[in-house]
Each structure stands twice: as structure tokens, then as C-alpha cells.
Amino acid sequence: MAVDVLLGLQWGDEGKGKIVDSLANNYHMVARFQGGPNAGHTLKFDGKKFVLHTIPSGVFREGLLNLIGNGVVIDPVILQKEVRNLEQMGIEFRDRLLVSRKAHLILPTHRYLDAASEASKGTDKIGSTLKGIGPTYMDKTGRNGLRVGDVTLPDFEEKYRNLRSKHMRLLRLYPDIEFDLEREEDAWMESLELLRSLQHVDGEYYINEMLKAGKKILAEGAQGSMLDIDFGTYPFVTSSNTITAGACIGLGIAPRQIGEVIGVTKAYCTRVGSGPFPTELDDETGETLRREGAEFGATTGRPRRCGWLDLPQLRYSIMLNGVTQLALTKIDVLNQFETIKTATAYSYDGKITDQLPFDLCDIQIEPVLEDHQGWNQSLDSATDYEELPAAARQYVEALERYLHVPITMVSTGPERKKLILKGMNTQG
Ligand code: GDP
Ligand code: IMO
Ligand code: MG
Numbered sequence: 001m002a003v004d005v006l007l008g009l010q011w012g013d014e015g016k017g018k019i020v021d022s023l024a025n026n027y028h029m030v031a032r033f034q035g036g037p038n039a040g041h042t043l044k045f046d047g048k049k050f051v052l053h054t055i056p057s058g059v060f061r062e063g064l065l066n067l068i069g070n071g072v073v074i075d076p077v078i079l080q081k082e083v084r085n086l087e088q089m090g091i092e093f094r095d096r097l098l099v100s101r102k103a104h105l106i107l108p109t110h111r112y113l114d115a116a117s118e119a120s121k122g123t124d125k126i127g128s129t130l131k132g133i134g135p136t137y138m139d140k141t142g143r144n145g146l147r148v149g150d151v152t153l154p155d156f157e158e159k160y161r162n163l164r165s166k167h168m169r170l171l172r173l174y175p176d177i178e179f180d181l182e183r184e185e186d187a188w189m190e191s192l193e194l195l196r197s198l199q200h201v202d203g204e205y206y207i208n209e210m211l212k213a214g215k216k217i218l219a220e221g222a223q224g225s226m227l228d229i230d231f232g233t234y235p236f237v238t239s240s241n242t243i244t245a246g247a248c249i250g251l252g253i254a255p256r257q258i259g260e261v262i263g264v265t266k267a268y269c270t271r272v273g274s275g276p277f278p279t280e281l282d283d284e285t286g287e288t289l290r291r292e293g294a295e296f297g298a299t300t301g302r303p304r305r306c307g308w309l310d311l312p313q314l315r316y317s318i319m320l321n322g323v324t325q326l327a328l329t330k331i332d333v334l335n336q337f338e339t340i341k342t343a344t345a346y347s348y349d350g351k352i353t354d355q356l357p358f359d360l361c362d363i364q365i366e367p368v369l370e371d372h373q374g375w376n377q378s379l380d381s382a383t384d385y386e387e388l389p390a391a392a393r394q395y396v397e398a399l400e401r402y403l404h405v406p407i408t409m410v411s412t413g414p415e416r417k418k419l420i421l422k423g424m425n426t427q428g
Contacts, residue, residue: 001211002259003031005247006327007221009317011271013297013304014264015329015411017041020057020220022409022419023262028215029065030058031207033250034240035222036073036106036136038129040298045416048089051298054079056220059086059093066093069219070102070203071240071250073136074148075111076191077184083194099195100203101149107160108184109167110135116174126236127273129299137229137239139163148200151192204252211257219247225317226271233360236275244321263323263405265314267331267395270304272297276360279307279343279367293333308341308369311402312354318405327409328396332418337374340395343367344402372398379412385422396422 006023008014021043024030037053043060044050052059054074056066068074086093110132117134118125128134139145146163150156210217221242226232228242240246244261248254268289271277280286289295289306296303317323334340345354348365357363375389382388388396388410396407410420 001214001216003207003211003217003219003247003251003253003257004260004262005219005221005244005258005321006262006264007242007244007247007321008224009263009265009314009321009323009326010224010269010310011226011277012222012224013040013270013272013295014224014266015327016221016264017043017052017057018329018411018414018416019262019264019327019409019419020218021045021060022416023218024058024061024064026216027058027064027218029067029207029210029217030056030220031067031069031203031217031251032056032072032220032222033069033247034071034242035238036133037075037078037131038133038238038299039222041220041222042298042414043416044414050086050089053082053299055082055086055097058218058220059097060091063096065096065098067098067201067203067207067251068100068103069251070100071246072100073104073106073133073140074099074195075106075131076195077187078131080191080194094198097198098201098203098206099148099198101147101200102203103148104136104140104145105147105151106132106136107146107163107167108181108188109164109171110139111184112177112179112181113167113170113174115179116171116177119177120174125274127275129273131299134239135167148195151196152200207251207253211253219251221246225320226313228320231316231320233275236273236361243317258322260325261321261323262325262327262408263318263321264327264329266293266309266329267334268293268309269307269313270295272300272302272304277305277307278313278346278360278365279310280305281307288336289333292336293330308343308367309399310343310367311399312343312345313356314403315354316356318403323405325408326399326403326405327411328399328407329411331392331395331410332379332412334374334395335378336376338376340372340374341369342372342399342402344370382412382420385410385420388420
């Protein structure tokens with residue numbers, strides 16, 4: 001059996017959580033493979049709303065296993081909050097939640113360093129979620145990090161103290177900022193009790209045994225391809241590999257085990273934080289997208305920047321990820337537009353290109369826009385692809401022609417039920 005991968009193709013917040021939840025019943029396990037509590041994955045069903053940061057989005061499906069993979073960075077305080085919130089809402093999942101021993105831990109001083117580093121950058125700041133993601137991955141690659149498995153070892157306290165004092169020395173490089181380290185540290189130490197009580201596994205063995213036994217696994221990405229540390233709009237990116245290759249690293253599966261790659265994209269585009277965004281709309285239209293799409297961060301509440309769908313950017317993400325099918329989300333947000341635009345190329349330096357330039361962060365590129373007819377009506381009554389208005393179908397099919405990948409899912413609202421399948425091709 002193969003591992004199907006589901007990931008975001010833009011700058012995050014594409015609606016991954018909703019699609020994972022919708023597909024989860026086709027699988028035996030959902031496994032998060034990278035990122036940390038910088039992610040906010042929203043799920044809505046039965047009139048309830050949940051936002052998950054660390055816990056995989058398969059948790060609401062009875063009997064389904066959920067693995068926090070080795071590629072994820074965990075803040076035990078946030079994990080504890082998530083577990084307690086879910087339990088308070090009556091979700092029973094502890095015996096179905098597995099945590100890789102090799103996942104790295106976010107310490108309070110990682111968050112302190114994140115905040116100090118951002119503060120020192122002034123107007124060049126990344127716009128980080130300040131969850132300590134960058135410093136934690138730096139310690140991982142710098143071979144200094146603490147991992148989940150360490151919390152049960154006798155020398156854990158000593159390892160913690162050593163890393164903390166290294167961080168305190170590093171903090172002297174930055175101007176002073178407000179950070180109540182003592183309080184944060186007390187909460188962190190207390191939260192380790194819950195982390196210790198969860199089921200720790202050698203995720204790579206666990207997942208490969210499952211594959212051998214014919215079980216189906218869905219790997220859940222966080223962030224989006226344009227936030228990938230290698231291929232995103234560097235340096236305005238996150239600190240992990242968000243693309244399909246990251247699923248191999250972040251779970252311990254071989255590349256040839258990858259099956260379907262489901263790319264999730266909004267029907268328009270958003271980004272939160274700093275950095276280039278070629279199709280950004282700084283006007284009334286952008287404002288309308290933000291309002292209609294309720295585009296405010298699920299983790300930080302920040303307003304998201306909005307713009308038209310960027311097709312050269314999507315093609316780039318499709319190429320990097322080997323996307324085999326697309327889920328198009330939030331198409332309903334376009335309901336009231338007479339005309340919808342998409343970028344088909346970029347213009348800069350007197351040239352037209354469909355490739356993202358290396359120096360994207362330093363130059364001004366203009367999108368070349370194409371018009372599509374809007375549908376000007378609600379999509380609420382459509383449960384079947386053929387029931388969508390003709391103009392909406394024409395939009396979907398124009399995207400397919402340009403991207404050369406089938407759109408197998410069209411999401412028309414935040415709720416679980418608002419998902420139209422179109423010639424679906426998962427293994428489920
Ligand atoms: P994720 O990080 O990729 O899981 O996405 P987020 O949860 O951060 O952001 C997506 C937002 O859009 C959430 O508020 C979802 O409830 C909402 N959403 C998802 N799909 C749709 C859709 O098809 N239509 C609308 N209007 N909202 C959607
Ligand atoms: P999900 O999984 C949208 C952005 C931040 C910032 C940059 C670096 O919900 O799609 P970091 O905290 O990683 O140092 O921030 O990346 N970012 C996201 N934007 N959705 C996310 O996750 C994000 N995770 C990080 O806004 O610009
Ligand atoms: Mg999100």
C-alpha cells in the first residue's frame with residue numbers, strides 16, 4: 001500500500017484540514033509530517049468548529065490512528081491545550097494518538113529567540129507566528145535539539161539545562177524584549193506530564209509495518225509549497241520542507257511508497273506575514289476577498305493578504321510536489337464577482353515569463369491577468385458537480401486545462417459536507 005500525501009500548494013491556509021477530515025475515512029491513519037503549532041487547520045461539522053495546530057486532522061474519525069511524525073516540532077504546552085480542548089468537547093482519541101520519539105521539542109527559549117530575532121529585523125521581519133519554529137529547526141539541523149524520546153530519559157533535565165543556557169547566551173545577540181521566561185518555563189515543565197502520558201512510537205517502524213500489513217495512510221502537510229524552506233519565497237518562508245519530499249523525511253517512508261499527491265489550492269490566493277505575493281490586491285477587490293473568505297489567521301488572527309489565483313505559481317508547486325489531483329477550495333468566496341481573474345504569466349524587466357524568478361523578493365513583478373466570467377449566485381444548493389452553475393464549471397475546467405492536473409474535489413463552504421467530488425481518484 002502507498003502513502004497518499006495531502007498538502008497546500010500556495011502560502012498555507014488552503015483548507016487542508018477540511019479536506020483531510022473529509023477524506024480521512026478512506027484511510028487507517030493520518031500522519032502529520034512537518035511544521036508545528038505555526039499551523040492552524042480548521043474543521044467544521046455538526047455546527048462545531050475546531051482548530052488543530054499539532055494534532056492531525058483525522059482525529060475526529062472514530063477508530064482512525066493519528067501520528068505526529070518525526071518531522072513535526074512540538075510545543076508540549078500547545079499540545080496539552082489541544083488535547084484538553086478536544087477532550088472537553090467529548091472527542092475520545094488518546095488511544096489513537098501516536099507521537100514519534102524523534103519529533104523535536106519547542107522550548108520556551110526557542111519562542112524567546114524567535115521573538116527576539118523578529119524584533120531585531122525591524123521592517124525586514126518574516127512575519128513569523130512566533131511559535132519558535134525557526135529556532136527549533138535550527139537546533140535540529142545544528143544537532144542540539146531535544147526530542148520527544150528524551151523526556152523519558154534520566155538525563156533529560158540536564159539536557160534541557162544545557163540547551164537553555166546556550167539559548168540564553170544567544171539571546172545576548174539581540175536587543176532586550178519582554179518575555180516572562182519563568183512563567184513560560186513553569187507551564188512547559190508542567191505540560192511534559194501529558195506528553196509523557198501519550199503513546200510514543202518509533203514512527204518510521206510503525207508506519208512501514210502498517211504499509212506492509214496493507215493499511216492506508218494519508219500524510220498531512222502543514223503550511224504550503226511557497227513557504228518551503230528550499231523552494232518558497234526565501235527568506236519569507238517557514239523552516240521545514242513543506243513539499244511531498246518532506247513527507248518521506250518527516251515520516252521515514254521511501255519515495256517509492258508515495259501514491260496519490262493531493263494538492264490543495266484556494267480558488268484565489270492568500271498569504272499571511274511578509275514577503276512577495278505577485279497577484280496581491282491592495283484594493284477594494286482584495287478587501288472583498290478577505291471579507292467574503294473570512295481571511296483572518298487561524299493561529300494568530302492576523303488579516304490575510306488576498307489576491308487572484310496565480311497559475312504560474314501553482315504550476316511550480318505542482319511540479320515540485322508531483323501533484324496527481326487537485327482540491328479546489330473556497331470557490332464560494334467568488335460568488336459575487338462579475339469577473340474573476342487569474343494570473344497566467346509575469347511581466348518584469350520588459351519580459352513576459354511563466355517562471356518565478358530567483359530574485360522575486362527584490363524586484364517588482366506584475367501579473368499578466370486573464371478574465372473569467374463570474375457566476376453571481378450562491379453555490380449552496382449544489383451537491384454534485386453538474387449542479388454547479390455553468391460559469392463555475394468553466395472556471396474549474398479552465399484551471400484544469402492550464403494546470404494539466406484533474407480537479408477531483410471542489411469545496412463550496414467550510415463545513416465537512418460542502419465538498420463536491422468530481423471523478424475522484426484516491427485509493428479509498
Ligand atoms: P489550513 O491551514 O489549510 O487547514 O486552512 P485554515 O483552516 O487555516 O483556513 C481555511 C479557512 O477556510 C478555514 O476558516 C476554513 O473553515 C475555511 N474553509 C475551508 N474550505 C472552505 C470553502 O470551501 N469555503 C469557505 N467559504 N471556507 C472554507
Ligand atoms: P497552515 O498549516 C499560513 C507563515 C507565517 C510567516 C512564515 C514563517 O495553517 O497552512 P513561522 O512561524 O513558520 O516562522 O512563520 O510562514 N506561516 C503560515 N502561513 N499558514 C500556515 O500554516 C503558516 N505557518 C507559517 O505567517 O509568514
Ligand atoms: Mg491554516
